[in-house]
Amino acid sequence: MRKVKISALGCYTPQRVLNNFDLEKLVDTNNQWILERTGISERRIADPGTATSDLAVEAAKQALAQRKLAPEDLDAILVCTVTPDMLFPSTACLVQKRLGATHAWGFDLVAACSGFLYGLTTGAHLVGAGTHDRVLIIGADTMSRIIDYTDRGTCVLFGDGAGAMVLEPLAENDDQRLGFIDFLGEIDGSGGDYLKMPAGGSRMPATAETVQKRLHFVHQDGQQVFRYAVRKMYEVCRDLLQRNGLSTRDVSLLIPHQANRRIITATAERLGLDCNRVVINIDRFGNTTAGTIPLATRDAIEARRLSKGDLVLFAAVGAGYTVGASLWRWAY
Numbered sequence: 001m002r003k004v005k006i007s008a009l010g011c012y013t014p015q016r017v018l019n020n021f022d023l024e025k026l027v028d029t030n031n032q033w034i035l036e037r038t039g040i041s042e043r044r045i046a047d048p049g050t051a052t053s054d055l056a057v058e059a060a061k062q063a064l065a066q067r068k069l070a071p072e073d074l075d076a077i078l079v080c081t082v083t084p085d086m087l088f089p090s091t092a093c094l095v096q097k098r099l100g101a102t103h104a105w106g107f108d109l110v111a112a113c114s115g116f117l118y119g120l121t122t123g124a125h126l127v128g129a130g131t132h133d134r135v136l137i138i139g140a141d142t143m144s145r146i147i148d149y150t151d152r153g154t155c156v157l158f159g160d161g162a163g164a165m166v167l168e169p170l171a172e173n174d175d176q177r178l179g180f181i182d183f184l185g186e187i188d189g190s191g192g193d194y195l196k197m198p199a200g201g202s203r204m205p206a207t208a209e210t211v212q213k214r215l216h217f218v219h220q221d222g223q224q225v226f227r228y229a230v231r232k233m234y235e236v237c238r239d240l241l242q243r244n245g246l247s248t249r250d251v252s253l254l255i256p257h258q259a260n261r262r263i264i265t266a267t268a269e270r271l272g273l274d275c276n277r278v279v280i281n282i283d284r285f286g287n288t289t290a291g292t293i294p295l296a297t298r299d300a301i302e303a304r305r306l307s308k309g310d311l312v313l314f315a316a317v318g319a320g321y322t323v324g325a326s327l328w329r330w331a332y
Protein backbone atom coordinates (compact mmCIF):
# COMPACT_ATOMS: atom_id res chain seq x y z
CA MET A 1 0.00 0.00 0.00
CA ARG A 2 1.19 3.53 -0.81
CA LYS A 3 1.05 6.15 1.93
CA VAL A 4 -1.77 8.66 1.38
CA LYS A 5 -2.07 12.30 2.39
CA ILE A 6 -4.74 14.97 2.48
CA SER A 7 -3.24 17.63 0.22
CA ALA A 8 -5.97 20.28 0.04
CA LEU A 9 -9.23 21.36 1.63
CA GLY A 10 -12.08 23.54 0.43
CA CYS A 11 -15.33 24.48 2.13
CA TYR A 12 -18.54 26.26 1.32
CA THR A 13 -21.42 27.45 3.47
CA PRO A 14 -24.41 29.44 2.23
CA GLN A 15 -24.57 33.14 3.14
CA ARG A 16 -27.97 33.11 4.82
CA VAL A 17 -27.84 32.79 8.62
CA LEU A 18 -30.68 31.29 10.67
CA ASN A 19 -30.04 32.13 14.31
CA ASN A 20 -31.72 30.97 17.49
CA PHE A 21 -33.85 34.11 17.67
CA ASP A 22 -35.19 33.42 14.16
CA LEU A 23 -36.14 29.92 15.36
CA GLU A 24 -37.97 31.38 18.36
CA LYS A 25 -40.41 32.83 15.81
CA LEU A 26 -40.96 29.45 14.13
CA VAL A 27 -41.33 27.00 17.04
CA ASP A 28 -41.75 26.98 20.82
CA THR A 29 -38.07 27.27 21.70
CA ASN A 30 -35.64 29.83 23.02
CA ASN A 31 -32.04 30.88 22.55
CA GLN A 32 -31.04 29.79 26.05
CA TRP A 33 -32.42 26.25 25.65
CA ILE A 34 -30.73 25.76 22.29
CA LEU A 35 -27.40 27.13 23.51
CA GLU A 36 -27.37 25.13 26.73
CA ARG A 37 -28.59 21.84 25.23
CA THR A 38 -26.74 21.91 21.93
CA GLY A 39 -24.13 24.70 21.87
CA ILE A 40 -25.58 26.08 18.63
CA SER A 41 -26.09 29.82 18.06
CA GLU A 42 -26.69 29.89 14.33
CA ARG A 43 -26.60 27.81 11.20
CA ARG A 44 -26.42 28.50 7.45
CA ILE A 45 -29.38 27.85 5.17
CA ALA A 46 -29.20 27.49 1.39
CA ASP A 47 -31.36 29.74 -0.76
CA PRO A 48 -34.39 28.19 -2.47
CA GLY A 49 -33.30 26.49 -5.66
CA THR A 50 -29.84 25.66 -4.30
CA ALA A 51 -29.10 21.95 -4.02
CA THR A 52 -26.38 19.79 -2.51
CA SER A 53 -24.40 19.60 -5.77
CA ASP A 54 -24.18 23.41 -5.77
CA LEU A 55 -22.56 23.43 -2.32
CA ALA A 56 -20.36 20.49 -3.28
CA VAL A 57 -19.08 22.15 -6.46
CA GLU A 58 -18.11 25.34 -4.60
CA ALA A 59 -16.20 23.36 -1.96
CA ALA A 60 -14.55 21.23 -4.66
CA LYS A 61 -13.41 24.26 -6.66
CA GLN A 62 -11.74 25.72 -3.59
CA ALA A 63 -9.93 22.48 -2.81
CA LEU A 64 -8.69 22.18 -6.41
CA ALA A 65 -7.58 25.82 -6.48
CA GLN A 66 -5.65 25.42 -3.23
CA ARG A 67 -3.61 22.59 -4.76
CA LYS A 68 -3.55 24.25 -8.21
CA LEU A 69 -5.17 21.18 -9.73
CA ALA A 70 -7.30 21.06 -12.86
CA PRO A 71 -10.59 19.10 -12.71
CA GLU A 72 -9.11 16.71 -15.29
CA ASP A 73 -6.45 15.74 -12.73
CA LEU A 74 -9.05 13.92 -10.62
CA ASP A 75 -9.34 10.15 -10.90
CA ALA A 76 -12.41 9.78 -8.69
CA ILE A 77 -15.04 11.87 -6.90
CA LEU A 78 -16.93 10.58 -3.88
CA VAL A 79 -19.84 12.63 -2.62
CA CYS A 80 -20.88 11.77 0.92
CA THR A 81 -24.43 12.98 1.48
CA VAL A 82 -27.90 12.08 2.71
CA THR A 83 -29.45 14.94 0.77
CA PRO A 84 -28.58 14.19 -2.87
CA ASP A 85 -30.09 16.51 -5.49
CA MET A 86 -32.31 13.54 -6.42
CA LEU A 87 -32.28 9.78 -5.84
CA PHE A 88 -30.44 9.28 -9.11
CA PRO A 89 -28.31 10.14 -10.97
CA SER A 90 -25.82 10.40 -8.17
CA THR A 91 -24.68 13.80 -6.95
CA ALA A 92 -21.14 12.63 -7.82
CA CYS A 93 -22.18 12.53 -11.51
CA LEU A 94 -23.68 16.02 -11.27
CA VAL A 95 -20.53 17.37 -9.62
CA GLN A 96 -18.26 15.60 -12.13
CA LYS A 97 -20.10 17.28 -15.01
CA ARG A 98 -20.16 20.73 -13.43
CA LEU A 99 -16.45 20.59 -12.59
CA GLY A 100 -15.49 19.16 -15.98
CA ALA A 101 -13.65 16.31 -14.27
CA THR A 102 -13.54 14.31 -17.46
CA HIS A 103 -11.20 11.59 -16.20
CA ALA A 104 -12.99 10.86 -12.93
CA TRP A 105 -15.40 8.13 -12.02
CA GLY A 106 -17.23 8.22 -8.72
CA PHE A 107 -20.28 7.62 -6.63
CA ASP A 108 -22.34 8.81 -3.69
CA LEU A 109 -21.75 7.37 -0.26
CA VAL A 110 -24.53 7.29 2.34
CA ALA A 111 -23.40 7.14 5.94
CA ALA A 112 -25.08 10.27 7.34
CA CYS A 113 -22.91 12.05 9.91
CA SER A 114 -20.11 9.50 9.52
CA GLY A 115 -20.23 9.96 5.74
CA PHE A 116 -17.15 12.11 5.34
CA LEU A 117 -15.01 9.73 7.37
CA TYR A 118 -16.26 6.72 5.41
CA GLY A 119 -15.47 8.65 2.23
CA LEU A 120 -11.99 9.55 3.44
CA THR A 121 -11.12 5.95 4.24
CA THR A 122 -12.57 4.66 0.95
CA GLY A 123 -10.56 7.28 -0.92
CA ALA A 124 -7.43 6.52 1.08
CA HIS A 125 -7.70 2.88 0.00
CA LEU A 126 -8.19 3.79 -3.68
CA VAL A 127 -5.05 5.93 -3.58
CA GLY A 128 -3.18 3.52 -1.32
CA ALA A 129 -3.82 0.64 -3.72
CA GLY A 130 -1.95 2.53 -6.41
CA THR A 131 -4.88 2.62 -8.86
CA HIS A 132 -5.79 6.28 -8.26
CA ASP A 133 -3.53 9.30 -7.90
CA ARG A 134 -6.03 11.99 -6.98
CA VAL A 135 -9.36 11.39 -5.31
CA LEU A 136 -11.74 14.14 -4.23
CA ILE A 137 -13.84 13.45 -1.16
CA ILE A 138 -16.79 15.77 -0.67
CA GLY A 139 -19.07 15.90 2.36
CA ALA A 140 -22.13 17.97 1.47
CA ASP A 141 -25.60 18.25 2.90
CA THR A 142 -28.52 20.59 2.47
CA MET A 143 -30.27 19.47 5.62
CA SER A 144 -32.74 22.37 5.52
CA ARG A 145 -34.50 20.56 2.66
CA ILE A 146 -35.44 17.60 4.88
CA ILE A 147 -35.97 19.39 8.18
CA ASP A 148 -39.46 19.97 9.55
CA TYR A 149 -39.46 23.59 10.72
CA THR A 150 -42.46 22.82 12.92
CA ASP A 151 -40.51 20.18 14.92
CA ARG A 152 -38.51 21.91 17.64
CA GLY A 153 -36.69 18.68 18.48
CA THR A 154 -34.83 18.67 15.15
CA CYS A 155 -35.10 22.07 13.45
CA VAL A 156 -32.76 23.76 15.91
CA LEU A 157 -29.98 21.26 15.23
CA PHE A 158 -29.18 21.23 11.53
CA GLY A 159 -27.65 23.52 8.93
CA ASP A 160 -26.32 23.39 5.37
CA GLY A 161 -22.69 23.19 4.29
CA ALA A 162 -20.01 21.33 2.37
CA GLY A 163 -16.34 20.53 2.48
CA ALA A 164 -13.94 18.73 0.16
CA MET A 165 -10.51 17.18 0.58
CA VAL A 166 -8.04 16.02 -2.06
CA LEU A 167 -6.24 12.73 -1.38
CA GLU A 168 -2.98 11.85 -3.08
CA PRO A 169 0.02 9.58 -2.50
CA LEU A 170 2.85 10.95 -0.39
CA ALA A 171 5.61 12.32 -2.59
CA GLU A 172 9.07 10.71 -2.40
CA ASN A 173 10.48 13.79 -0.68
CA ASP A 174 7.61 13.91 1.86
CA ASP A 175 8.26 12.73 5.40
CA GLN A 176 6.96 9.17 5.12
CA ARG A 177 5.38 9.34 8.57
CA LEU A 178 2.79 11.84 7.30
CA GLY A 179 -0.70 11.01 6.03
CA PHE A 180 -3.24 8.29 6.67
CA ILE A 181 -2.59 5.95 9.58
CA ASP A 182 -5.72 3.95 10.32
CA PHE A 183 -9.52 3.86 10.36
CA LEU A 184 -12.00 2.04 12.56
CA GLY A 185 -15.62 1.79 11.48
CA GLU A 186 -18.71 0.13 12.83
CA ILE A 187 -22.35 0.04 11.80
CA ASP A 188 -25.27 -0.98 13.97
CA GLY A 189 -28.56 -1.20 12.13
CA SER A 190 -30.47 -1.84 15.33
CA GLY A 191 -30.39 1.94 15.83
CA GLY A 192 -31.94 2.64 12.43
CA ASP A 193 -35.31 3.73 13.74
CA TYR A 194 -33.95 6.42 16.02
CA LEU A 195 -32.82 8.76 13.26
CA LYS A 196 -34.26 8.52 9.78
CA MET A 197 -36.24 10.02 6.95
CA PRO A 198 -39.04 7.45 6.72
CA ALA A 199 -40.55 8.11 3.28
CA GLY A 200 -39.34 8.73 -0.24
CA GLY A 201 -37.51 5.45 -0.79
CA SER A 202 -38.74 2.09 -2.10
CA ARG A 203 -40.23 1.08 1.27
CA MET A 204 -42.54 4.06 1.44
CA PRO A 205 -42.69 5.94 -1.86
CA ALA A 206 -44.04 9.47 -1.90
CA THR A 207 -47.82 9.71 -1.72
CA ALA A 208 -50.17 12.48 -0.67
CA GLU A 209 -50.44 10.65 2.66
CA THR A 210 -46.67 10.49 3.31
CA VAL A 211 -46.46 14.21 2.60
CA GLN A 212 -49.41 14.98 4.83
CA LYS A 213 -47.88 12.89 7.64
CA ARG A 214 -44.59 14.77 7.25
CA LEU A 215 -42.68 11.57 6.61
CA HIS A 216 -40.25 13.19 4.18
CA PHE A 217 -38.57 14.97 7.04
CA VAL A 218 -35.91 13.92 9.56
CA HIS A 219 -37.41 12.02 12.51
CA GLN A 220 -35.20 11.58 15.55
CA ASP A 221 -35.38 10.15 19.04
CA GLY A 222 -32.83 12.62 20.36
CA GLN A 223 -32.19 11.01 23.71
CA GLN A 224 -31.50 7.57 22.23
CA VAL A 225 -29.09 8.99 19.68
CA PHE A 226 -27.45 11.18 22.30
CA ARG A 227 -26.73 8.27 24.65
CA TYR A 228 -25.37 6.11 21.86
CA ALA A 229 -23.22 8.92 20.46
CA VAL A 230 -21.63 9.76 23.81
CA ARG A 231 -20.68 6.12 24.35
CA LYS A 232 -19.52 5.28 20.84
CA MET A 233 -17.57 8.46 20.09
CA TYR A 234 -15.42 7.66 23.09
CA GLU A 235 -15.10 3.92 22.43
CA VAL A 236 -14.16 4.23 18.77
CA CYS A 237 -11.47 6.83 19.56
CA ARG A 238 -10.11 4.76 22.44
CA ASP A 239 -10.00 1.55 20.38
CA LEU A 240 -8.40 3.16 17.35
CA LEU A 241 -5.67 4.75 19.45
CA GLN A 242 -5.09 1.52 21.36
CA ARG A 243 -4.65 -0.63 18.29
CA ASN A 244 -2.06 1.81 16.96
CA GLY A 245 -0.12 1.82 20.21
CA LEU A 246 -1.04 5.46 20.81
CA SER A 247 -2.63 7.28 23.72
CA THR A 248 -4.58 10.52 23.95
CA ARG A 249 -1.33 12.19 24.99
CA ASP A 250 -0.13 11.69 21.40
CA VAL A 251 -3.20 13.36 19.85
CA SER A 252 -2.59 16.93 18.69
CA LEU A 253 -6.21 17.61 17.77
CA LEU A 254 -9.54 15.79 17.97
CA ILE A 255 -11.78 16.94 15.12
CA PRO A 256 -15.17 15.41 15.88
CA HIS A 257 -18.48 15.45 14.07
CA GLN A 258 -20.47 18.42 15.33
CA ALA A 259 -23.89 17.16 16.47
CA ASN A 260 -24.10 18.53 19.98
CA ARG A 261 -21.52 20.38 22.08
CA ARG A 262 -22.34 18.13 25.03
CA ILE A 263 -21.52 14.99 23.02
CA ILE A 264 -18.16 16.49 22.05
CA THR A 265 -17.21 17.65 25.53
CA ALA A 266 -18.28 14.35 27.11
CA THR A 267 -16.11 12.49 24.57
CA ALA A 268 -13.15 14.76 25.20
CA GLU A 269 -13.53 14.44 28.96
CA ARG A 270 -13.62 10.64 28.84
CA LEU A 271 -10.58 10.61 26.58
CA GLY A 272 -8.80 13.03 28.89
CA LEU A 273 -8.36 15.69 26.21
CA ASP A 274 -8.54 19.31 27.30
CA CYS A 275 -10.52 21.79 25.23
CA ASN A 276 -7.49 23.29 23.47
CA ARG A 277 -7.04 19.93 21.71
CA VAL A 278 -10.66 19.67 20.52
CA VAL A 279 -12.23 21.57 17.63
CA ILE A 280 -15.76 22.85 18.21
CA ASN A 281 -17.48 25.12 15.71
CA ILE A 282 -21.05 23.88 16.17
CA ASP A 283 -22.00 27.32 17.52
CA ARG A 284 -21.72 28.83 14.01
CA PHE A 285 -22.88 26.04 11.73
CA GLY A 286 -24.98 23.54 13.68
CA ASN A 287 -24.95 19.99 12.43
CA THR A 288 -24.23 19.98 8.69
CA THR A 289 -24.13 16.14 8.64
CA ALA A 290 -21.39 15.14 6.16
CA GLY A 291 -20.06 18.69 6.11
CA THR A 292 -19.04 19.05 9.75
CA ILE A 293 -15.60 17.44 9.72
CA PRO A 294 -14.15 19.37 6.78
CA LEU A 295 -15.71 22.60 8.08
CA ALA A 296 -14.18 22.04 11.52
CA THR A 297 -10.82 21.17 9.92
CA ARG A 298 -10.94 24.39 7.90
CA ASP A 299 -11.57 26.38 11.09
CA ALA A 300 -8.69 24.64 12.86
CA ILE A 301 -6.34 25.53 9.99
CA GLU A 302 -7.51 29.14 9.88
CA ALA A 303 -7.02 29.43 13.64
CA ARG A 304 -3.49 28.00 13.21
CA ARG A 305 -4.37 25.08 15.44
CA LEU A 306 -3.24 22.49 12.90
CA SER A 307 0.29 22.18 11.53
CA LYS A 308 2.28 19.74 9.46
CA GLY A 309 3.13 16.60 11.44
CA ASP A 310 0.26 16.95 13.93
CA LEU A 311 -1.59 13.78 14.86
CA VAL A 312 -5.27 14.34 14.02
CA LEU A 313 -8.08 12.14 15.27
CA PHE A 314 -11.37 12.44 13.37
CA ALA A 315 -14.48 10.82 14.88
CA ALA A 316 -18.17 10.61 14.07
CA VAL A 317 -21.40 8.86 15.01
CA GLY A 318 -24.52 9.17 12.93
CA ALA A 319 -27.76 7.73 11.64
CA GLY A 320 -27.74 4.04 10.89
CA TYR A 321 -26.13 3.83 13.35
CA THR A 322 -22.78 4.55 11.72
CA VAL A 323 -19.59 5.03 13.71
CA GLY A 324 -16.08 5.86 12.58
CA ALA A 325 -12.75 7.31 13.60
CA SER A 326 -9.60 7.88 11.63
CA LEU A 327 -6.05 8.89 12.41
CA TRP A 328 -3.89 11.06 10.18
CA ARG A 329 -0.61 12.87 10.49
CA TRP A 330 -1.39 16.24 8.92
CA ALA A 331 0.68 16.70 5.80
CA TYR A 332 0.67 20.42 4.96
Ligand code: UT7
Pocket residue numbers: 028029030033034037038113152153156195221222223225226229258259260263287317318319
Ligand atom coordinates in the same frame (compact mmCIF):
# COMPACT_ATOMS: atom_id res chain seq x y z
O1 UT7 B 1 -25.57 13.92 14.03
C1 UT7 B 1 -26.62 13.01 14.07
C2 UT7 B 1 -26.80 12.51 15.39
N1 UT7 B 1 -27.69 13.33 16.16
C3 UT7 B 1 -27.36 13.65 17.37
O2 UT7 B 1 -26.27 13.36 17.80
C4 UT7 B 1 -28.39 14.34 18.24
C5 UT7 B 1 -28.39 13.70 19.59
N2 UT7 B 1 -29.36 14.25 20.48
C6 UT7 B 1 -29.28 15.49 21.01
O3 UT7 B 1 -28.40 16.25 20.67
C7 UT7 B 1 -30.25 15.89 22.10
O4 UT7 B 1 -30.95 14.76 22.51
C8 UT7 B 1 -31.25 16.99 21.66
C9 UT7 B 1 -30.52 18.31 21.51
C10 UT7 B 1 -31.93 16.61 20.37
C11 UT7 B 1 -32.31 17.17 22.74
O5 UT7 B 1 -31.70 17.50 23.97
P1 UT7 B 1 -32.09 16.69 25.29
O6 UT7 B 1 -31.31 17.29 26.37
O7 UT7 B 1 -31.92 15.23 25.01
O8 UT7 B 1 -33.60 17.08 25.44
P2 UT7 B 1 -34.84 16.09 25.57
O9 UT7 B 1 -35.16 15.51 24.27
O10 UT7 B 1 -34.64 15.21 26.76
O11 UT7 B 1 -35.96 17.12 25.95
C12 UT7 B 1 -35.96 17.82 27.19
C13 UT7 B 1 -37.11 18.81 27.17
C14 UT7 B 1 -38.43 18.19 26.72
O12 UT7 B 1 -39.46 18.82 27.44
P3 UT7 B 1 -40.15 18.06 28.67
O13 UT7 B 1 -40.71 16.80 28.11
O14 UT7 B 1 -39.04 17.85 29.66
O15 UT7 B 1 -41.17 19.05 29.11
C15 UT7 B 1 -38.50 18.59 25.27
O16 UT7 B 1 -39.83 18.64 24.81
O17 UT7 B 1 -36.82 19.86 26.25
C16 UT7 B 1 -37.89 19.96 25.32
N3 UT7 B 1 -37.37 20.41 24.05
C17 UT7 B 1 -37.20 21.70 23.75
N4 UT7 B 1 -37.44 22.82 24.45
C18 UT7 B 1 -37.12 24.00 23.86
C19 UT7 B 1 -36.97 19.66 23.00
N5 UT7 B 1 -36.54 20.45 22.01
C20 UT7 B 1 -36.66 21.72 22.45
C21 UT7 B 1 -36.39 22.98 21.89
N6 UT7 B 1 -36.63 24.09 22.63
N7 UT7 B 1 -35.86 23.12 20.66
